[in-house]
Amino acid sequence: MRVSDKHQKITQAAVKVFARKGFFNARISDIAKEAKVADGTIYLYFNNKYDILISLFEDEIGKIIVKVKLLLENETDPQKMLQIYALHHLNLLQEQKELVEVLQMELRQSNKFIKEYRNTKFIEYIDIVSDIVHKGQQEGHFRQEVKPGIIKRAFFGALDEMSRLWSLSAKPHYTLEETAEQISDIFLYGLTKRDN
Amino acid sequence: MRVSDKHQKITQAAVKVFARKGFFNARISDIAKEAKVADGTIYLYFNNKYDILISLFEDEIGKIIVKVKLLLENETDPQKMLQIYALHHLNLLQEQKELVEVLQMELRQSNKFIKEYRNTKFIEYIDIVSDIVHKGQQEGHFRQEVKPGIIKRAFFGALDEMSRLWSLSAKPHYTLEETAEQISDIFLYGLTKRDN
Amino acid sequence: MRVSDKHQKITQAAVKVFARKGFFNARISDIAKEAKVADGTIYLYFNNKYDILISLFEDEIGKIIVKVKLLLENETDPQKMLQIYALHHLNLLQEQKELVEVLQMELRQSNKFIKEYRNTKFIEYIDIVSDIVHKGQQEGHFRQEVKPGIIKRAFFGALDEMSRLWSLSAKPHYTLEETAEQISDIFLYGLTKRDN
Amino acid sequence: MRVSDKHQKITQAAVKVFARKGFFNARISDIAKEAKVADGTIYLYFNNKYDILISLFEDEIGKIIVKVKLLLENETDPQKMLQIYALHHLNLLQEQKELVEVLQMELRQSNKFIKEYRNTKFIEYIDIVSDIVHKGQQEGHFRQEVKPGIIKRAFFGALDEMSRLWSLSAKPHYTLEETAEQISDIFLYGLTKRDN
DNA sequence: GATGAATGAGCTTTCATTCAT
DNA sequence: GATGAATGAAAGCTCATTCAT
Numbered sequence A, B, C, D: 001m002r003v004s005d006k007h008q009k010i011t012q013a014a015v016k017v018f019a020r021k022g023f024f025n026a027r028i029s030d031i032a033k034e035a036k037v038a039d040g041t042i043y044l045y046f047n048n049k050y051d052i053l054i055s056l057f058e059d060e061i062g063k064i065i066v067k068v069k070l071l072l073e074n075e076t077d078p079q080k081m082l083q084i085y086a087l088h089h090l091n092l093l094q095e096q097k098e099l100v101e102v103l104q105m106e107l108r109q110s111n112k113f114i115k116e117y118r119n120t121k122f123i124e125y126i127d128i129v130s131d132i133v134h135k136g137q138q139e140g141h142f143r144q145e146v147k148p149g150i151i152k153r154a155f156f157g158a159l160d161e162m163s164r165l166w167s168l169s170a171k172p173h174y175t176l177e178e179t180a181e182q183i184s185d186i187f188l189y190g191l192t193k194r195d196n
Numbered sequence E: 001g002a003t004g005a006a007t008g009a010g011c012t013t014t015c016a017t018t019c020a021t
Numbered sequence F: 001g002a003t004g005a006a007t008g009a010a011a012g013c014t015c016a017t018t019c020a021t
Helices: A002-021 A028-035 A039-045 A049-073 A078-095 A097-108 A120-138 A148-168 A176-191 B002-021 B028-035 B039-045 B049-072 B078-095 B097-108 B120-138 B148-168 B176-191 C002-021 C028-035 C039-045 C049-072 C078-095 C097-108 C120-138 C148-168 C176-191 D002-021 D028-035 D039-045 D049-072 D078-095 D097-113 D120-138 D148-168 D176-191
Strands: none
Touching (some): A002 A028, A002 A039, A002 A049, A049 A078, A049 A097, A049 A120, A078 A097, A078 A120, A148 A176, A148 B148, A148 B176, A176 B176, B002 B039, B002 B049, B002 B097, B049 B078, B078 B176, B120 B148, C028 C039, C049 C078, C078 C097, C078 C148, C078 C176, C148 D148, C148 D176, C176 D148, C176 D176, D002 D028, D002 D039, D002 D049, D028 D039, D049 D120, D078 D097, D148 D176
């Protein structure tokens, strides 16, 4: 499986370089050097610089989705599920600091330039949250007036903002677990029906 | 007031152009044309391209802070204050769609490249939230175990993610008021002590 | 005599700035600042940047010619005259280091760009040497086979090369007097008829 | 020999263009066009515009030194050696009019701007003269009171001034041989001990 | 498939010159 | 006469992309 070999080498190199310098400041030759291939070789696997970013994005988000879905597979309690999602999302940061930085960028910047590109993978990823919320509502745990379509964004946004903070600041003020707990706590507390 | 005139014309043009094309894809000549000045004129008011972005950022965030603080001045109830903050933040989007897009960008991208730049204005802006939360805790309304330093980021992130969604999608699924209400609701519900 | 006042202020400022940064690297605004006038004012007295250089050159060489001719006025011995010329030429360096550097430049570079400009003043200056040599030949002191038209250039070139060396090196190896003596000595020795 | 091929093509083109327009007025695109390569190609072989000039200078002076030393190899008489040096130096002019003009420029202008660059090659070239003078003194032909360190500069300056004259004026008044002879004659006459 | 030398469009920035005040 | 803000052409340099080997 020669081909996917090179493809992956380039993708991984691109993650590093984009994270280090940002998409616009990254040069193709940087990626080529990091991947230990010739500049021209990259164009055998990708159409252009943007294509690397999108391709990378789809690939990596895809992997993450598989992983999260696996983690949630054996869990049925929506509250626990949200906690798992939060913890895993923040875990990504620790484990794949570089990748996260690139996704941060991709999510914001690039759509502007690649109008035709609809990041369906990303939508699939955050829809996991709305599915959990929906399930919680159906089972009677979560408040009915809450809109899953908004909550999914709010939850993701809250987590994401924290990871952004970490990726920028040298020494985080809060630990990963603490943050995951606080955020899922506030959302769960906010979602859950009161007893009285 | 010749000087501040041109300065402002350029700033406003830059907001438009950066929003339209993104910082990296925006050309100085685009901004110049939009501002109806010569390319060189821009360099009489700004040191370089980055300087336009930072300058613009500081200026605009400054104005927003003044505005929000004014709105909160006569309100003492932390719950109401959070609602006001949320509503106003989302309002920015409607009123200044372009500006928001640029700030989005600035908040994420630029720090990478202008390491020395510390966006103190932005910190001042989100610290308004932690101040409200802190006040709520001191007055006994909000749960003590919640950390204002995390909540401020989560709250901002939640709102911000929504605005990002809007700035990208053609037709928003939710109205501004609906969104503001949902998000402040979930946070307030999550923050507030239960009676029992 | 307002006009010549400003004209002179600008000329003197230009000498300083050209010497410091070279003609091409000197900015009009540098000269304006040095002369404590507005940029635009310079264009009331000079047609363009080149014009400043040429004008400066003509003016300053003119003054030097007057000065040298004055020094030679009361001297009739061609040998002494050559020594005076050499000493005075090198003296310029010490006294007007900056001016000399600019002249160095002008003599070489600029003619290329201002084709129409014939530096008649400079020719007048070195013709003093050929006149001395010619006089020496007529009076029977100097060898007849020597060509004044070549000697004038060689003599000037020899002196000039020394001054260039000085203007570039931090600490000259030889004193001014020593150099003037050595050079006029070698030329005089070379020019003078042998007794036998 | 692909690489040195392009390098040389660019160097030769640069000589022509610098000679034609001067270093500052020469555009990279002029050189590129002259060399029949793309603008960007130049930057594969040189770091920047200055680098072309310095590189060119070092290369060409290097070749000249080799050539002159070869010519002097079989000659032991200092007087003859000086004549050879003079003749060869002036010959350069005829053969490589353009190169000489560029070197003229380099010798004067550039050091100002490229302070860190010490043109060691050039020093090596003129040190050939002081070595000859020194040898002549040791062998008792030349006067002891003459300082080789001054003479080398004076001799070079004299020759150089002549070549400058030629490179500027359309029709030289003197032939090459005539000039070489006159100048070495005056120096030799000036250097040599008198019989009485 | 792989290479990397070559390309050249494109962009930021500078600065001589102008001209309304 | 004097000013200096404004102009805009011009140029060095970068780098995504191509293509001959």
